[in-house]
Amino acid sequence: MPARGRRVGGAVAAVAVATVMVVPFLWMVSTALMGEFEVLQYPPPMLPATPRWANFRDALTTLPFARFFANSLIVAAFTVTAQVMAGALGGYALARFRFAGQRAVFALYLGALMIPGVVLLIPRFLIVDALGAVDTMAGLVSAELVSFWGIFMMRQFFVSLPRELEDAARLDGAGEWAVFWRIVLPSAVPGLATFALFAFIDSWKSLLWPLVVTRSMSLRTVEVGIASFHGLYYANWPYQMAAAVTALVPVLVVFLLTQRHFTRGVQLTGLR
Amino acid sequence: MTTDFVTPARRVAVAVCLVWGLVVGALVVRTWIRAEDALAAQEGRSVAASFGPDFQPTRLPVRTPVAAGRVANVVRTMERQIGPAANRIAESERTLSLGRLWSRYVSVPVKDADEWDVVGAVVLRADWWRGVAIPLAVVLATLLVAATLGRRGVVRASEDVSTPPYFLVADAIATLTVGTTGALVLASRRLTEAAAILPPPSAQVRFDPLSLPMPGTRTLGVLLLGWCFAAACALFLCAWMASPRRSVAERRESATAWSFLAPSGVHLLVFTLGPLLFTAWLSLHPWDLLETSRPFIGLTNYRELLSDPQFWNALRNTALYTLYVPVTMVLALGAAMLLNQPLRGMRVLRAMVFLPTVVSYVAIAMVWQWIYHADYGLLNYLIRLVGGTGVDWLGNPATALVALMIVSAWVQLGYQMIVYLAGLQGIPETLLEAARLDGANAWHRFTQVTWPLLRPVSLYLLVTGIIWSFQVFALVYVMTEGGPARSTDVLVFQIYQQAWEFRRLGYASALSWVLFAILLGLTLLQWRLLNRKVEYAG
Numbered sequence: 028m029p030a031r032g033r034r035v036g037g038a039v040a041a042v043a044v045a046t047v048m049v050v051p052f053l054w055m056v057s058t059a060l061m062g063e064f065e066v067l068q069y070p071p072p073m074l075p076a077t078p079r080w081a082n083f084r085d086a087l088t089t090l091p092f093a094r095f096f097a098n099s100l101i102v103a104a105f106t107v108t109a110q111v112m113a114g115a116l117g118g119y120a121l122a123r124f125r126f127a128g129q130r131a132v133f134a135l136y137l138g139a140l141m142i143p144g145v146v147l148l149i150p151r152f153l154i155v156d157a158l159g160a161v162d163t164m165a166g167l168v169s170a171e172l173v174s175f176w177g178i179f180m181m182r183q184f185f186v187s188l189p190r191e192l193e194d195a196a197r198l199d200g201a202g203e204w205a206v207f208w209r210i211v212l213p214s215a216v217p218g219l220a221t222f223a224l225f226a227f228i229d230s231w232k233s234l235l236w237p238l239v240v241t242r243s244m245s246l247r248t249v250e251v252g253i254a255s256f257h258g259l260y261y262a263n264w265p266y267q268m269a270a271a272v273t274a275l276v277p278v279l280v281v282f283l284l285t286q287r288h289f290t291r292g293v294q295l296t297g298l299r
Numbered sequence: 300m301t302t303d304f305v306t307p308a309r310r311v312a313v314a315v316c317l318v319w320g321l322v323v324g325a326l327v328v329r330t331w332i333r334a335e336d337a338l339a340a341q342e343g344r345s346v347a348a349s350f351g352p353d354f355q356p357t358r359l360p361v362r363t364p365v366a367a368g369r370v371a372n373v374v375r376t377m378e379r380q381i382g383p384a385a386n387r388i389a390e391s392e393r394t395l396s397l398g399r400l401w402s403r404y405v406s407v408p409v410k411d412a413d414e415w416d417v418v419g420a421v422v423l424r425a426d427w428w429r430g431v432a433i434p435l436a437v438v439l440a441t442l443l444v445a446a447t448l449g450r451r452g453v454v455r456a457s458e459d460v461s462t463p464p465y466f467l468v469a470d471a472i473a474t475l476t477v478g479t480t481g482a483l484v485l486a487s488r489r490l491t492e493a494a495a496i497l498p499p500p501s502a503q504v505r506f507d508p509l510s511l512p513m514p515g516t517r518t519l520g521v522l523l524l525g526w527c528f529a530a531a532c533a534l535f536l537c538a539w540m541a542s543p544r545r546s547v548a549e550r551r552e553s554a555t556a557w558s559f560l561a562p563s564g565v566h567l568l569v570f571t572l573g574p575l576l577f578t579a580w581l582s583l584h585p586w587d588l589l590e591t592s593r594p595f596i597g598l599t600n601y602r603e604l605l606s607d608p609q610f611w612n613a614l615r616n617t618a619l620y621t622l623y624v625p626v627t628m629v630l631a632l633g634a635a636m637l638l639n640q641p642l643r644g645m646r647v648l649r650a651m652v653f654l655p656t657v658v659s660y661v662a663i664a665m666v667w668q669w670i671y672h673a674d675y676g677l678l679n680y681l682i683r684l685v686g687g688t689g690v691d692w693l694g695n696p697a698t699a700l701v702a703l704m705i706v707s708a709w710v711q712l713g714y715q716m717i718v719y720l721a722g723l724q725g726i727p728e729t730l731l732e733a734a735r736l737d738g739a740n741a742w743h744r745f746t747q748v749t750w751p752l753l754r755p756v757s758l759y760l761l762v763t764g765i766i767w768s769f770q771v772f773a774l775v776y777v778m779t780e781g782g783p784a785r786s787t788d789v790l791v792f793q794i795y796q797q798a799w800e801f802r803r804l805g806y807a808s809a810l811s812w813v814l815f816a817i818l819l820g821l822t823l824l825q826w827r828l829l830n831r832k833v834e835y836a837g
Contacts, residue, residue, distance in 0.1 A: 034640070034642075037637060037640050037642075038640065038642055040637050041637040041638055041640065041642070041645070041648050042648065044634050044637055044638075044648075044652065045638075045647075045648040045649075045651040045652055046651075048651055048652045048654065048655065048709070048712070048713070049651050049654065050677075051655075051663075051666050051667065051670060051709070052654070052666075054666065054669070054670060054677055055662075055666040055669075058669060066675060067674075067675055068675065069674065069675060069680075070680055071675050071676070071677060071680050109562075112562070113562045113563045113566070114563075116559045116560070116562060116563070117559065117560055117562070117563040119559060120555075120556045120559035120560045121560075124552055124553075124555065124556035124559070125549075125552065125556075126552055126553035126555075126556035126557065127553040128553075128557075129556075132560060132564075135567065135572070136563070136567070139567055139571045139572070141818065141819060141822045142571060142575060142815065143766075143769075143770050143814070143815070143818055144770075145770055145772070145791045145794060145811065145814065146575065146578060146811040146812070146814060146815045147570070147571060147574040147575065147578070147811075148794070148795075148798070148811070149574075149578060149581065149794075149798050149804050149807055149808055149811065150573070150574030150575075150577035150578050150581065150808075151570055151574050153577070153804075154569065154570070154573070154574065154577075169570070170570055172566055172570075173562065173563045173566035173567070173570075175563070175567070175571075178563055203555040204555075207559075228657050231659065232658075232659050232660060234660060234661060234772070234773045234776070235772055235773070235791075235795070239795075239799060249659070250659055250660075250661050250773075253659075253661050253662065253665070254661045254776070254777055257661070257665055257777060264669050264672075267665050267669070268665070268666065268669065270665075271661075271662035271665045271666055272662075274659055274661070274662050275658050275659065275662050278657055278658050278659065279654075279658065282650075282654065282657045282658075283650070286646070286650045286653075287646075289653065289657070289717075290649070290653075290717055290720075
């Protein structure tokens with residue numbers, strides 16, 4: 028049966044592709060559990076002779092990683108909340124209202140979407156410095172409080188929502204804010220959740236801005252923390268891999284729990 | 300039913316709990332600060348002890364971040380005089396003194412004029428809340444457990460120390476999370492090891508750019524902020540005036556819309572539009588560290604940039620780097636078609652392919668650096684297994700950029716695959732069925748039906764992929780630092796290096812504008828190609 032054979036072949040190929048994609052992760056975990064000199068062999072051992080869980084403890088106690096994680100979580104909490112709020116407000120305004128200056132605002136926001144963060148790095152730093160916020164949590168968080176990408180994503184989402192309910196509430200005499208809080212936001216939860224996920228991942232992954240705006244060890248995020256750990260323990264691969272694995276875990280958990288939303292989010296924004 | 304839940308008694312209970320929590324919190328904060336003071340004094344004493352009985356170390360508790368600027372000279376000389384190899388140790392010393400979690404003190408040794416002997420120590424003290432706000436939550440949570448623990452074991456173990464029990468609790472937590480003594484021992488062992496191994500070029504601890512003060516930006520920044528707000532008002536007024544006479548209802552709707560847009564609008568002005576213009580302004584001035592006067596120099600920065608071979612090198616590398624995008628797209632389309640089969644478990648496979656897209660670049664860079672290892676890396680092992688010869692992937696100027704492109708392809712594949720998947724699922728089954736009835740084979744169905752319908756998707760992926768690849772930084776920063784022989788020096792890394800390592804902010808701003816111009820061109824090209832009109836709300 029050639030059709031059946033083709034189906035099996037396709038399935039095997041799909042599994043093979045997926046496996047190749049996760050090999051680096053498996054390699055990372057395997058190395059993280061080996062001894063420092065155990066990894067320096069040829070041919071490279073595939074699995075540790077005896078898993079050395081102590082690597083994780085040792086690697087994570089050389090720098091205050093608990094602090095780094097706390098910092099990353101705080102930054103993520105602030106940025107996600109702010110981005111979701113600003114995104115919902117802005118997206119709703121762009122999707123529903125007709126107002127003076129609408130064209131200008133739309134063009135400006137679209138323009139902001141095109142400006143890469145790198146270009147703004149230096150002046151943003153100088154502004155944060157002028158506010159006295161370099162090397163503070165406020166400075167760390169400030170630059171990423173609004174995501175214009177998110178505003179447009181939310182706009183797309185609101186455009187796709189029916190507006191009958193809102194109009195009914197307006198007829199009942201509800202003010203615009205009441206409509207937004209009571210009617211629109213609750214029905215937008217799926218969109219908000221998707222956006223929040225992306226915002227969390229982006230915040231967790233961000234390296235350049237935290238690197239530039241913080242100087243003290245106690246304010247470093249996980250990304251900056253493992254980058255400096257990487258510089259310190261260059262020759263010790265198991266330690267490095269242990270640190271890397273630890274940095275991956277939160278994102279991994281979030282991703283595995285919410286994997287469906289990611290697909291939808293990409294499709295919502297990727298194909299406007 | 301739910302209203303019965305919130306009885307007055309419950310409210311009182313909650314209030315009492317809150318007050319109790321606050322009181323305990325305040326107590327913990329106070330004792331914590333005292334404990335830290337005691338520790339700092341102890342630190343000072345141990346420094347003194349190592350220099351003999353009649354030596355008195357300088358102890359200057361000063362507040363950061365102002366303090367960091369004030370003692371920056373000291374810190375700078377220290378950084379300068381020890382050279383790259385010992386710099387590792389200097390960095391780790393700072394680590395050590397910060398090793399106690401959320402420590403409020405940092406002690407930095409002060410060297411004498413010939414920079415040989417340690418003559419004292421400067422103790423920097425952080426703002427109190429910075430050290431306390433975060434641990435407070437942890438402390439409150441652990442307090443109950445820790446207090447019981449403390450009564451049983453910890454107090455007895457150190458009866459000779461006359462410290463308050465809370466200090467012991469705090470120390471127990473610190474030891475649990477960081478392990479003060481353990482970390483100290485471990486770190487000193489690691490240091491010895493690290494010093495013994497000659498560091499490869501990219502292993503140097505990076506020069507801490509922020510240890511140098513950035514002079515004379517305060518007033519300008521405030522002016523800039525003022526400008527931003529003025530611009531916001533002007534914009535708003537213009538919009539208001541330009542619009543034709545409107546009814547009351549329309550005016551009200553406008554006001555509501557603007558109030559909804561206010562948060563993002565203010566951020567746009569302060570952190571995007573203002574900075575963009577500021578970059579332009581900076582690029583017309585020689586904004587360097589050593590030069591305090593900053594006259595208007597016109598396009599000199601741009602002229603220098605155009606005659607700088609390093610800029611052209613970076614541009615060439617960036618352009619070459621973008622070539623990974625089309626290659627990845629072909630792979631992604633293949634993967635999407637494979638993973639579009641109606642089989643069980645496909646979701647899991649898609650998640651596996653998508654996984655690299657979400658995880659952190661630094662971790663990715665680290666694991667790939669290990670995979671690329673010339674002697675013990677997985678990749679060279681596999682190559683040798685099939686009979687090839689190993690390559691020093693990241694150490695060879697000919698292959699370093701290719702190595703980075705492979706990693707980027709691996710990262711981007713999942714994203715592109717998902718987008719293609721959406722495109723594939725958007726193709727009506729009837730079209731494919733009709734083609735099948737017309738006798739088209741699989742290849743023809745692909746070239747005649749699938750591919751033409753996927754063209755917009757492909758274009759979108761191509762242009763956004765190129766735009767993204769122009770902004771690559773983390774991989775370069777961690778894996779190669781632009782080396783070897785500047786073969787992976789890309790534009791963003793140049794900007795970072797010029798601004799934060801050489802402190803040439805004016806020149807770096809000029810670079811930024813060039814990058815911006817390129818990206819703007821690409822974006823306009825995208826719109827043109829996709830022929831998509833901007834749709835307005837309505």
